[in-house]
Amino acid sequence: MSLAALQVPVQRNDAGLAAVMPKLSELFGDRFQTSQAIREQHGHTTSWLPNQLPDGVVFALSTDDVASAVRLCHEHRVPIIPFGTGSSLEGHVNAPGGGISVDLSQMNQIVAVHPEDLDCVVQAGVTRKQLNDYIRDTGLFFPIDPGADASLGGMAATRASGTNAVRYGTMKDAVLALTVVMPDGSVIKTGGRAKKSSAGYDLTRLMVGSEGTLGIITELTLKLFGVPEAVSAAICHYPDVASACNTVINAIQCGIPVARIELLDELQVKAVNSYSKLSLKEAPTLLVEFHGSESSVKEQVELFASISEEFGGSDFEWATRPEDRTRLWAARHDAYWAGQSLQPGKRSLSTDVCVPISRLADCVVATQEDIKTTGLTAPIVGHVGDGNFHVLVLADDTDADELERVEAFIERLNYRAIEMGGTCTGEHGVGQGKMKYMAREHGPALAVMASIKRSLDPLNIMNPGKIVRIDE
Template identity: 65%
Template sequence: MALADLRTLERNEDGIATVLGILAQRFGERFQTGQAIRTQHSHTTTYLPSQAPDGVVFVKSTEEVQDVVRACAAHRVPVIPFGTGTSLEGHINAPGGGISIDLSGMDRILAVHAEDLDVTVEAGVTRQDLNTYLRDTGLFFPIDPGANASLGGMASTRASGTNAVRYGTMRENVLSVKAVMPDGSIVTTAKRARKSSAGYDLTRLLVGAEGTLGVITELTVKLYGIPQAISGGVCPFPDVDSACKAVIETVQMGVPVARIELINALGMRAFNNYAKLGFAETPCLFVEFHGTDAGVAEQAETFGEIAAGYGGGPFRWTADAEERTRLWKARHDAYWAGMTLRPGARALSTDVCVPISRLAECIVETEADIAQSGLVAPIVGHVGDGNFHVLALMDMDDAREIEAVEAFVARLNMRAIAMDGTCTGEHGVGQGKIAFLPYELGAGVEVMRAIKQAIDPDNIMNPGKVLPAR
């Protein structure tokens, strides 16, 4: 099974040439066709080869996005939205050429409704910038995929991250989006009400569509009160199976953990290399609790008792903000930490998600697969909701090794699907996961294809992503 769908789509050379001229006249220096900038807008931390667009336009407003889309629609030229370039599955590649719309300049926070616990922002606002802006309000936005991604990109890939076990994913936290559709029209999918029974759920349709149905330019998201108290710590375990079973019992008992992250033994070695932590190189759970002083102490005590029942501990936790920040920075730097295990190698970062009851089985089988394949591949995971990541390191000059890594990732995806899980919990499909969508969704893929055809009949919106070729 081919891991990634990197087919080159037919180029509309005449249309592209015409649109390049239109955009150069319309945007001046904010439209660039230099090779370095075009390559930058097709290359992320993915290992997939770059497929560069023909031009990059740096937009400042929804109306400017509309101008770009209208020009591209008139001449059937592909449009590829670009946020911060932190995606992992080839989402921003341009297999048929076309125009990359860089939304990073759309970075205004438009309205904070503190009394309603929501905020409206432009798509280029990053999660860190939003939380810095909100700091004095006593509110925060909890979705944390690790990278300082833009909110528009996070909505497009239905991102989540370390806090998802308590606060949910982008799917649960986006109230409404404004988007430019393939015909150049502007659609606002909902009002700010917390619930609605009015018509189709257009917000959920665009959240997770990866730019294949429209370009998100604004969004309204939920906010939460900053907890009175936060505590967290690290708990070692004798093996991955024990750690996973402790996670399952913690979740099933209703302990309101805010974050519960697994790092396997190889991952802990990488953390020690990169962050100089000095922890034992055994599987560990990084845990965090939010609430009152008494509440977080009680939650930590309960978790410690559960962990001890599976041979885990000692569970060392702290309410000290500086120490907690150090721990979570190490977790967020997992990609770069993993690279220290094999200097000079390239990394393929992949993720799957399974029902929590199948988590231990899936991770144990995956570790055995890694060992049998002779790979270097640490595991980390947002295991409170059954999601985990594998960072497979490989020599890009060794075709057999690349083939072995891709075969392993294919087995991992199919293993998760066979356990009633998904081939991607948060990275998205892009080009890298296309082959697995029919196994996961079956006839649902044809329903998706019908929606795409109805909304984007000329296939100009991020073509070559999500949907398999017929």
């Protein structure tokens, strides 16, 4: 099986496109683009799957813009693919049946901030860094940090998480309400600013993680958190990956409220040293961070250090100054690019899985052994505080034998995680690349997902060919 075979074919509607394209051009003027370069940008981005271009791109400025574009596409049965910043990794923004990409990046207004209620309202194109810069003076911050400066609408659509998830949760925990354009162009709001509600179906949670297959998120109401009084970060090295993972398992089971715990295996440390000009010991490494009051952080640090020592942790390097912490986390966030630099010229296939924390060491160790046996170059990095880790496989796409080994390895990795009670994706999302694992993970529940898709999007125009297969 080739990597391209993971894509689900979607029937192309040339007649519908011929009807809708001039209408979109008339409606949006210069904000409707059909150039090859722009279409390529909106069909591929960082995915390892082959590029599938949309036929045109609408640059929306408002919910009304999105609704107008969707109504036209609905009338002519033309596929619609939402686009945020293009940082997704599983082919989410590909257009397997052509269609219209709706770019939300210019919908970047922060509508309201309510410091007294610890929430805010933003348009979907606002990025996490933009939001945190805007609210810096309020003493609040938005903690979900997937690494890339992704749009908040895209983060909600893929149910993103990241380095802070172990303490602050993921996007499903951070979203209070959404404004969503439905497949027929109607607009709904899925909730309000109250911190809880028992009124009806939880449509917010249905839309979070739906990857644009049920509707297009245009506005979000988000929870905010107070900036902690004290923050302390550290690096610690271990004799092997199992020891590092067991430190994490015991720290979580002991109830230490760690804000971040990130794992880098020895190959990833080597890559980070070279790319970010650091001099870390080339051994399995944990990056940890603690938030709280001065006294609580001190207590957390001491307890974590004692657990780490039991598993051979050494060479602790503590960082309390903001500039030192920034240096550490910048290196972690550059791990993707650092990994690519190990073998320039090869393609990188980034994949992730997540397992119950008690199975973390088993899964990571088995994956490392599989990488070695298969003869691949594949550094591991992960948000291991919640059992989530990533593998960046480097492959020569002109070498059929290597590609076959890569495909087999990725399949084993995903099924291994599922068999351990985990999931084929902790945060990358399903898109096109993970669809083949959904039946194994969800069983009969996948048919329920398909029923929801058919009910809300009977024409199958909303990001078709993603998450669940709907045969036309």
